[in-house]
Amino acid sequence: MAEGSTRCLIGLLAILAVVTQSFCDPELYYEKQRYDGWFNNRAYPDWGSVGSRLTRKTPASYADGVYMIAGADRPGARTLSKLFMRGQDGLPSLANRTALLAFFGQVVTGEIVMASESGCPIEHHRIPVDKCDHMYDPDCQGAKYMPFLRAAYDRSTGQSPNRPREQINQITSWIDGSFVYSTSEAWVNAMRSFQNGSLASEGGMPLRNTKRVPLFNNPVPHYMRMLSPERLYLLGDPRTNQNPAMVTFGILLLRWHNVVAARVHRQHPDWSDEQLFQRARRIVIASLQNVILYEYVPAFLGVPIPKYSGYKAEVAPGITHAFAVAAFRFGHTLVPPAILLRDRNCRYGRAPGGHDAVRLCQTWWDGNDVMSQVPIEEILMGMASQLSEREDALLCSDVRDNLFGPMEFSRRDLGALNIMRGRDNGLPDYNTAREYFGLPKVKTFNEINPELFENNPDLLQKLIQAYDARLDNIDVYIGGMLESTGHPGELFRAIITDQFTRIRDADRFWFENDKNGIFTREEIEELRRITMWDIIVNSTAVGPADIQRDVFHWRAGDPCPQPYQLNASKLPPCKYLKGYDYFEGNEFAYIYTCLVLVFVPILCAGAAYGVVKLQNSRRRRLKIQQEHLKNAQYKGSVDKMVCREWVHASHKRLVKLRLGPEPALHVTDRKGDKLRTVPLDHTDQLTVLESQEGRNNKRPLVLIRAAREHDLVLEMDSVASRRKFLVKLDAFLAQHKKALSLSQGHREQILATAETRERRQRRLEHFFREAYAITFGLAPGEKRRRSEDADPESIVMRTSLSKSEFASALGMKADAVFVKKMFNIVDKDGDGRISFQEFLDTVVLFSRGATEDKLRIIFDMCDNDRNGVIDKGELSEMLRSLVEIARTTSLRDEHVTELIDGMFLDAGLQHKDHLTYSDFKLMMKEYKGEFVAIGLDCKGAKQNFLDTSTNVARMTSFHIEPSMEQSRHWCLLKWDYLTTFLEENRQNIFYLFVFYVVTIGLFVERFAHYSFMSEHLDLRHIMGVGIAITRGSAASLSFCYSLLLLTMSRNLLTKLKEFSIQQYIPLDSSIQFHKIVACTALFFSLLHTAGHMVNFYHVSTQPVENLRCLTKEVHFTSDFRPGITYWVFQTVTGISGVLLFVIMCMMFIFAHPRVRKRAYPWFWRAHSLYVALYALCLLH
Known part of the structure; x- marks a missing residue:
């Protein structure tokens, strides 16, 4: 063979x-x-x-x-x-x-x-x-x-x-x-x-x-x-x-x-x-x-x-x-x-x-x-x-x-x-x-x-x-x-x-x-x-x-026949089925990655708190320097001590009390921000009440009662500290040639008779209520409200307003030029307080007085030097005060000058540099509507104090509620409030409705697509519903971020105000809309981030064969197994997502009102990262 x-x-x-x-x-x-x-x-x-x-x-x-x-x-x-x-x-x-x-x-x-x-x-x-x-x-x-x-x-x-x-x-x-x-x-x-x-x-x-x-x-x-x-x-x-x-x-x-x-x-x-x-x-x-x-x-x-x-x-x-x-x-x-x-x-x-x-x-x-x-x-x-x-x-x-x-x-x-x-x-x-x-x-x-x-x-x-x-x-x-x-x-x-x-x-x-x-x-x-x-x-x-x-x-x-037919029973056994956890080895990386992302907003909040503290410390140092410069004008030392102020029965606060150097008591919080000042200029004797200490083991009290101010109730740590304070107070008053009247009383009696801010507010409410009731009378069937005091009429007549209380009633700041001018007109006796009679006379004058009298008051408000004439500078100052009340910078200096020159020209007074009262009447007769309109259009004041038709309405805190409102069911009252709110904000509500319909619609469309239309595809099978949430939130947040810049395009918004479109779009609410859109984008961003972490977990549990379909742009070798650290920190999607999350946290946390108010430069630096935010969004 x-x-x-x-x-x-x-x-x-x-x-x-x-x-x-x-x-x-x-x-x-x-x-x-x-x-x-x-x-x-x-x-x-x-x-x-x-x-x-x-x-x-x-x-x-x-x-x-x-x-x-x-x-x-x-x-x-x-x-x-x-x-x-x-x-x-x-x-x-x-x-x-x-x-x-x-x-x-x-x-x-x-x-x-x-x-x-x-x-x-x-x-x-x-x-x-x-x-x-x-x-x-x-x-x-x-x-x-x-x-x-x-x-x-x-x-x-x-x-x-x-x-x-x-x-x-x-x-x-x-x-x-x-x-x-x-x-x-x-x-x-x-x-x-x-x-x-x-x-x-x-x-x-x-x-x-x-x-x-x-x-x-x-x-x-x-x-x-x-x-x-x-x-x-x-x-x-x-x-x-x-x-x-x-x-x-x-x-x-x-x-x-x-x-x-x-x-x-x-x-x-x-x-x-x-x-x-x-x-x-x-x-x-x-x-x-x-x-x-x-x-x-x-x-x-x-x-x-x-x-x-x-x-x-x-x-x-x-x-x-x-x-x-x-x-x-x-x-x-x-x-x-x-x-x-x-x-x-x-x-x-x-x-x-x-x-x-x-x-x-x-x-x-x-x-x-x-x-x-x-x-x-x-x-x-x-x-x-x-x-x-x-x-x-x-x-x-x-x-x-x-x-x-x-x-x-x-x-x-x-x-x-x-x-x-x-x-x-x-x-x-x-x-x-x-x-x-x-x-x-x-x-x-x-x-x-x-x-x-x-x-x-x-x-x-x-x-x-x-x-x-x-x-x-x-x-x-x-x-x-x-x-x-x-x-x-x-x-x-x-x-x-x-x-x-x-x-x-x-x-x-x-x-x-x-x-x-x-x-x-x-x-x-x-x-x-x-x-x-x-x-x-x-x-x-x-x-x-x-x-x-x-x-x-x-x-x-x-040739060569086989010795026997092979049988599995005569062969070495096969190793049995085993499973494998692709996530093995990624546990700590995943946990630490999640912890890092969780601690990012915490660290940003800590950084924001730190910069606020930094700015406050700089502000306090500046205040201290200013105080030193101010105190250098006075002789003598300035005493300070820390104690507690008793505000009312359920609230106490830790304060710092500073004596002087001027004849005043200054109360500040722990940060040095002023809470109140008790002036001692108008008093020769300061009344002080101290509590008699029994066996109740309560802290000793000191009540300081100054003229024209509500009482200051202080709680000391011990009797010794109270004694030390009284000695310093007596020395301070003696330095300013004022006497200290010290008396004692029981703790409960002192607290019951103390006129705190809260009690003072109730008295002021009664003050305004009585003034308007006397002026305008009571509605049919309405009864006069009785005060808790035994003799309310005498208390009202003895009540007077300070300049700060008067400004608060007007909804303005005490240092506003308009408030100062108006206060000086109402305060006829010039004692720095407005008595009930003086306030009542002013209300009656504006509500029932002749036009001649009203114009005279306006003329006197403009006449700063009281020489009987108004020059262009004084009229300009008055207009500027109205602009200040409106809180806008749209009216520039040249605009004010142009307005005044136009008023003089139209009134035929262009050859004059000042106005007499008769000239002023002539001008107001010609431009009364335009002048009043300026006051009505100002954003700072809800009503014009000079407009008697709205004077009563602006004092919403003090008006007398009709009896028919008291008898209505609370559900009807809530319904009235709701309908009123919807009527006043119907345009804003409409655009908010459109915005959320589009935002939610985008989310639902993408969510439905990846949940039901693509449920058989690789992403859906591997990542489950997480991919639907991630893609849905991505669509919504992309829409939100595209609107954010538009709401802050001030030049564009200002230009649009020149056209009739402003009647259909609430352009003045762009800042509020910006905040709403930002908060909505924040919600979907956090949802998107959470979805990504879930998706990264699912991707990390997949073999390389499956990843070739998920990431066709990236080639993985067959023996390489990408883990969490790869997906989060070594891919464009991952690293850009982490940076976006960090930037987003910084921008939103530093945009907090407290940070924006206390550390505005840092807020602006954080918000300036929006350029990087949008660039990373494109990469992501």
């Missing part, structure tokens, strides 16, 4: 020499076939290309008819797998198929289809696991699920029933050597040596992936961690490193290319590297086409493929859904649990670790140790002698229960995945598939496989019960697998035959097509003689007699 094999080998070498010589004719030029499959068909250049759709030869059967995964009314995929694919391992093939055929099926798959990989967006689904599942729920906890990712699809499909979802093939559909050369020229260039047309290798082995070509680098199930992709072999198919058998075939075909390239080079040493490489590639592709179509497929199906009848341009080569996700997966039943190793002497060696064979579940994505210790010749010879598993519906445990999976679910069930993949692709039921592939429908369950169900009637009952006796609801994969009896059943055979026939007939570059100019008829005949045996023998150290010529079958008489 050895001699015969030697003769065959010599004959093969002669054939190869002739073929390569003829193939390498330098005069022969032909079209180069692209790596990505494009332009094979000239009419339809995308047919069979990378990314083309799968072909649907059966109707789509999605749950909704469009895209939703099918099979909702069918049993769970894991349940079906346990029922029909779980059984006894170690049963040999009925047709003597070898393990080499079983694993070469993966090469064929890698050559024509890759349609199970997840695409973008990531679509997660779960396969339910039955409670107490022996593999996935041994503890009977329940609620366990196997993860499942839907396959990539054409995004232009899945929108309507007329265009249902269509999955895509991510490699070419042609048999064009893509398993060897990949589908990208850049990829194959990384594999080439660029010397003599060969692929790069070291000692006959491919290079390691040091160039980090994007090979699949799935996690190793028994390591539970991501390993470096540089450990992988650099081969053409990204899946080649999945198991040792696939790596072996990848190495074999790489060597086969180099063997062919070397022979071509020997024939034509003058050819360039590119010429040599392309010619060798063409021969390798032709040999693969011949082996797959005419050797592997007949061995796989048990029947030959129809003869080639020539190229058919009208035939589409697309991979059908039924082929990719059902029929061609029949080969999974052939896969053994392990791989035998043997040498040429038929000695079956020990695998690394001392075991009888290389078990698959221990080498998923981790075949490096095997390949570095075991030569591929031993693996090839072992697979050629080892029989595959039996052709039935059962799968061995290494692929049924121990298939590799993601790190969070390290072991999966290939049978369940196959069933789910069919449902993912919308395959119809088993009977419909038979009908569309030209087969009759089965009418009973028993017709699926009468022989099988006759020998196993229990299996038939399980099938009937599982599908509720519905023949029209059986999964194609289940029905097709149950058809099998030593070979694929008639449905799978029809699908596979149709697929490979179409691929061959549609390929313009097929090696048997003698019209493409690539090969001659003689060369085609020579290529047809190349078998898998030839490739192995010529590319490795395997001798011609070491393996049988039909490597896909082992028959009696072939």
